[in-house]
Amino acid sequence: MKRILAVAIIMVALIGSVFATGNKEKAPAKGVTITLMQNKPEIDGMLKTYAKVWNSETGNTVIIKSIGGSSSVTLGQQLKADYAAGSMPDIFVIAGKQDYKEWAGIILDLSGEKWVKDTSVAFKNNGKVYGFPVAIEGWGLAYNADLLKKAGIDPATLNNYEAYKAAFAKLDSMKTQLGIDSVVSMAAGPQMGWVTADHNFNSLLANGLPYGDMTVVNQLLNGQVDKKRLSEYADWVGLLFKYADKKILTTGNYDAQVGAFASQKAVFLHQGNWVDPNLKAAKATFKMGFAPHGSMHTTTDGIFVAAPSYYVINSKSKNIAAAKQFLNDMVYTSQGQDFMVTKADMIPAFSNIKLNPSGQLSKSVQKWSKEGKIYSWDQYYFTGDFRSLTLAPIYNQFANGSINEAKFIELMTKAFESLKK
Amino acid sequence: MKRRKQNTFIFWLFLSPVLFAFVVVIVIPFFLGIFYSFTNWSSSARADSVLTFIGLKNFYRIFRDPSFLYSFLITIIYTFLNVISINVVALVLAVVVTTKLKLRNLYRVGFFIPNLIGGLVLGYVWQFIFNNAIPAIGKAIPLLAGFANANNLILGKVDSSIVALVLVGTWQYAGYIMMIYIAAIEGVPESLIEAATIDGANSFQRFTSITIPMVAQAFTITTFLTLVQSFKQFDINVSLTAGGPSTMFMGKPIFGTELLSLNIYNTAFVANNLAEGQAKAVIFFIVLVIVSIIQVTVNKKKEVEM
Amino acid sequence: MILKKQNLIVLEILTMVLFLLFLFPFVILLINSAKNSFLVTQRPMALPNHWGMILTNIKTIWTNPNIAYPSSFMTSIIVTASSIIVINIFSSQAAWVLVRNNSRTSKIIFIIFVAAMVIPFQIVMFPLLSWYRKIYEITGIRLLRTHIGLIFTYLGFGMSLSIFMFHGFIKSIPYELEEAATIDGCRKDQIFYKILSPLLTPIHATVMILNGIWIWNDYLLPLLILGKGNKVQTIPLAVSNFAGAYVVQWNLILTAILMAIVPIIIFFLAAQKYIISGMVAGSIKS
Numbered sequence A: 001m002k003r004i005l006a007v008a009i010i011m012v013a014l015i016g017s018v019f020a021t022g023n024k025e026k027a028p029a030k031g032v033t034i035t036l037m038q039n040k041p042e043i044d045g046m047l048k049t050y051a052k053v054w055n056s057e058t059g060n061t062v063i064i065k066s067i068g069g070s071s072s073v074t075l076g077q078q079l080k081a082d083y084a085a086g087s088m089p090d091i092f093v094i095a096g097k098q099d100y101k102e103w104a105g106i107i108l109d110l111s112g113e114k115w116v117k118d119t120s121v122a123f124k125n126n127g128k129v130y131g132f133p134v135a136i137e138g139w140g141l142a143y144n145a146d147l148l149k150k151a152g153i154d155p156a157t158l159n160n161y162e163a164y165k166a167a168f169a170k171l172d173s174m175k176t177q178l179g180i181d182s183v184v185s186m187a188a189g190p191q192m193g194w195v196t197a198d199h200n201f202n203s204l205l206a207n208g209l210p211y212g213d214m215t216v217v218n219q220l221l222n223g224q225v226d227k228k229r230l231s232e233y234a235d236w237v238g239l240l241f242k243y244a245d246k247k248i249l250t251t252g253n254y255d256a257q258v259g260a261f262a263s264q265k266a267v268f269l270h271q272g273n274w275v276d277p278n279l280k281a282a283k284a285t286f287k288m289g290f291a292p293h294g295s296m297h298t299t300t301d302g303i304f305v306a307a308p309s310y311y312v313i314n315s316k317s318k319n320i321a322a323a324k325q326f327l328n329d330m331v332y333t334s335q336g337q338d339f340m341v342t343k344a345d346m347i348p349a350f351s352n353i354k355l356n357p358s359g360q361l362s363k364s365v366q367k368w369s370k371e372g373k374i375y376s377w378d379q380y381y382f383t384g385d386f387r388s389l390t391l392a393p394i395y396n397q398f399a400n401g402s403i404n405e406a407k408f409i410e411l412m413t414k415a416f417e418s419l420k421k
Numbered sequence B: 001m002k003r004r005k006q007n008t009f010i011f012w013l014f015l016s017p018v019l020f021a022f023v024v025v026i027v028i029p030f031f032l033g034i035f036y037s038f039t040n041w042s043s044s045a046r047a048d049s050v051l052t053f054i055g056l057k058n059f060y061r062i063f064r065d066p067s068f069l070y071s072f073l074i075t076i077i078y079t080f081l082n083v084i085s086i087n088v089v090a091l092v093l094a095v096v097v098t099t100k101l102k103l104r105n106l107y108r109v110g111f112f113i114p115n116l117i118g119g120l121v122l123g124y125v126w127q128f129i130f131n132n133a134i135p136a137i138g139k140a141i142p143l144l145a146g147f148a149n150a151n152n153l154i155l156g157k158v159d160s161s162i163v164a165l166v167l168v169g170t171w172q173y174a175g176y177i178m179m180i181y182i183a184a185i186e187g188v189p190e191s192l193i194e195a196a197t198i199d200g201a202n203s204f205q206r207f208t209s210i211t212i213p214m215v216a217q218a219f220t221i222t223t224f225l226t227l228v229q230s231f232k233q234f235d236i237n238v239s240l241t242a243g244g245p246s247t248m249f250m251g252k253p254i255f256g257t258e259l260l261s262l263n264i265y266n267t268a269f270v271a272n273n274l275a276e277g278q279a280k281a282v283i284f285f286i287v288l289v290i291v292s293i294i295q296v297t298v299n300k301k302k303e304v305e306m
Numbered sequence C: 001m002i003l004k005k006q007n008l009i010v011l012e013i014l015t016m017v018l019f020l021l022f023l024f025p026f027v028i029l030l031i032n033s034a035k036n037s038f039l040v041t042q043r044p045m046a047l048p049n050h051w052g053m054i055l056t057n058i059k060t061i062w063t064n065p066n067i068a069y070p071s072s073f074m075t076s077i078i079v080t081a082s083s084i085i086v087i088n089i090f091s092s093q094a095a096w097v098l099v100r101n102n103s104r105t106s107k108i109i110f111i112i113f114v115a116a117m118v119i120p121f122q123i124v125m126f127p128l129l130s131w132y133r134k135i136y137e138i139t140g141i142r143l144l145r146t147h148i149g150l151i152f153t154y155l156g157f158g159m160s161l162s163i164f165m166f167h168g169f170i171k172s173i174p175y176e177l178e179e180a181a182t183i184d185g186c187r188k189d190q191i192f193y194k195i196l197s198p199l200l201t202p203i204h205a206t207v208m209i210l211n212g213i214w215i216w217n218d219y220l221l222p223l224l225i226l227g228k229g230n231k232v233q234t235i236p237l238a239v240s241n242f243a244g245a246y247v248v249q250w251n252l253i254l255t256a257i258l259m260a261i262v263p264i265i266i267f268f269l270a271a272q273k274y275i276i277s278g279m280v281a282g283s284i285k286s
Helices: A002-023 A041-058 A075-085 A096-106 A114-118 A145-150 A161-173 A193-206 A215-221 A227-242 A246-251 A254-262 A273-281 A320-332 A334-343 A360-370 A384-400 A405-417 B002-036 B057-062 B066-097 B104-116 B119-140 B142-148 B158-186 B190-198 B203-231 B235-241 B260-269 B274-305 C005-032 C037-042 C053-063 C069-100 C104-118 C121-139 C147-171 C176-183 C188-199 C201-217 C220-226 C235-243 C250-270 C272-285
Strands: A033-038 A061-066 A091-094 A123-125 A128-133 A137-144 A182-185 A266-272 A288-291 A303-306 A310-313 B246-249 B252-255
Touching (some): A033 A041, A033 A075, A041 A273, A041 A334, A096 A123, A137 A145, A137 A273, A193 A215, A193 A384, A227 A405, A246 B119, A254 A266, A254 C037, A273 A360, A288 A360, A310 A320, A384 A405, B002 B274, B002 C069, B002 C121, B002 C188, B066 B158, B066 B203, B066 B246, B066 B252, B066 B260, B104 B158, B104 C201, B104 C272, B119 B158, B119 C005, B119 C201, B119 C235, B119 C250, B158 B203, B158 B235, B203 B274, B235 B260, B260 B274, B260 C121, B274 C104, C037 C250, C069 C104, C069 C188, C069 C235, C121 C147, C147 C201, C147 C220, C176 C188, C235 C250, C250 C272
Parallel strands (some): A033 A061, A033 A091
Antiparallel strands (some): A091 A310, A128 A310, A137 A303
């Protein structure tokens, strides 16, 4: 019996020591601790630095968790696991209506907040404000101005399909002169569904339409397909894929895609202004900007700009006041503004902020917005399930060459028809 | 009488920690899991979400889901290839390192080392090899130029991606199975081999008539281990191919290398349909049980015959 | 096998080639950990220009707040070591009473344990989370986000195979030994600790190694129990936290992987002789 006792004592000691280390994770005594979970790993460092500043200002601690999105776990998945585990963060990020529905039961009404009057792009549902816009973001085809100049192409003229087709062919014929591997850096690999089935897909939904126009979205959600629009869109996708680097297109990741543009191996990049910090890190100093998204036969002179993601506050949180204060301080303190605009290089969604981001593509997005030449982001009206499990494989097959354009149109049509309730 | 009482007491005392853990970690979640497969369970906070019993609806739905049926098919193919590949490689390695090679101990260690590394991490390394290193080799060596062609990327096609999964699976697991075969081979009495040599049997004859039958008893355990390992494969699948590239099945576009575990995970997480994911897991469990029973019975029978 | 001498030399060469091929991925890993991110993607097969770069990369990983290598490393050590100790102690005890008790209950319990090995993790993973949460709500015992919860869960998932292996080994030990001790007046529990435990050393080693490799590398369970981005994280979680980001930098990912696998490889090489003989001995019996 003695032996058993001894083992038992050792076990208890062991368990005790483990418990002890576990308990050390408790927050510092001063102030309260809130948790923020967000989906932009590229600003993780800046956000954590700001969290420290905020802590010294207010005495409250904010723990930042950044969940990246490629092969392992996405924000939505982690939120579900945390929800099941009963440890939801106090502030988290949603992207549009479908996400909102997912979490509607615990999203706090923020209509009474101070910042509401200073932004026009907050997330609203039934007239109430629920989401704090993280930033204004824009995407389209980013171009390398130096290379285009060498080839004698003016990006401003690229406002329809024919113009792009001619320009791509010309650039392709000058490959060795320009020292490029391919014309466009595009990615449609298994982990890059967000480039094709989120962003690229949105040009089918919104290109050429007035901002916020839901005609095409509603049609497709009802299973009605505008054949002409879809076939023009398919031409555009085919054109992009044809002039893309096949290796990056089929198996490349984000790094490979952005890397090709940064190292001047591709003239165009199908991405958004969030690549600015990556381009800076890769020391890409050439002149660049966004070209008009001329993906259709009619002229479409604009790019896609929106506030696609929002901070929301967990209504079950014990520290709602601190969470609200954190969001407010980002807009109304100089340190908060400095973080959002100068450090994280984001375009602020609030009219009271006078700072400007330094990234070239962010500046280009601002320029397009100022001119009012913008189209909306509508892909989030479709479920994540539909986009990543139904549409992404179709793009992927088209990119691999295992289906042709006619088949692509057929599959897309079928996919939309399946949405009819 | 006192002794028996004491024995019973010790029996339950020694069993209680594992029984407790077993019930809390396995049994209760397992039955909860089966229960949830008959409900509309979801893990997000929809405004209108109430857990309701929906009978067999989930099962009805998953059997009409092409991605699930395809996963099933591809998992069977993968398992078949993987079990054969791992066992053949492991057996060859085991035979080789039990000969009188000078560096046999070094080889044993080397072949075993990949087993020390987790599938997730290992998938990242191999993804890098397939996407970057092999095309670079193709560029450098004219004979292998085909690998440099972007149309021939190994992870760019479904068939070759499956082969890649098998290759990486074998690389990881063969060393472990090799150990079991080594044990079996070293269990062959030296005298038996000597006797056969004296009788004039050449090394091939000795191998087929002595080593193989002696090793056969290890087949039960090695096939069982590799079968279950292949069927449950998840980590390598996630980090190496992430389910891609896509293909068509029953007229629907789907992921071409999405094995069952990943399909279940994606259903629960990405498609946010936890209940349907549970239903798939229940079917997965039933299949595993059937396959294991068949495998063990067949092998046991064979062992007796030999 | 007995082979002719020249055949042996050919075989030696062939095996050497195979051996090098097997270790080739590690070479790739090593050379690319000593490059910058540009060189990694442009010239993956080339030898690095400066091997010193590997130190720069290691330093970057070491100080990266998301990986928090020193603390993640400690967590991995604590979780792996405690889990294998707990699993070994409790499984060997359980296996012994299951072998030596011939009652029907004992047999049924053993069969259930073994049968549970086929339960796929997917079927229990989500119910496990919601169930742990219920336990917390009712009893206040926190199994989620804590070391203890993770270790306890590993006991649950690891015990079946461990008991199976101990069971096979103990069965081959003659009962006479224990009988003699009983006649000498040894109490039942003393028999286990005094007579049997020393004989179990090789199988203990095998079970520890198998579970150790599994737990050290495990990804999904720590992800669910510990969660992502929390202070308590294991090395695989830390690596994926880093590799899963949109900003993929292969040189740093490969360095992080290198740093994740080096400890276990060193441990293996140091204890290699013991491990291999233990594994061989252990696998015969089971």
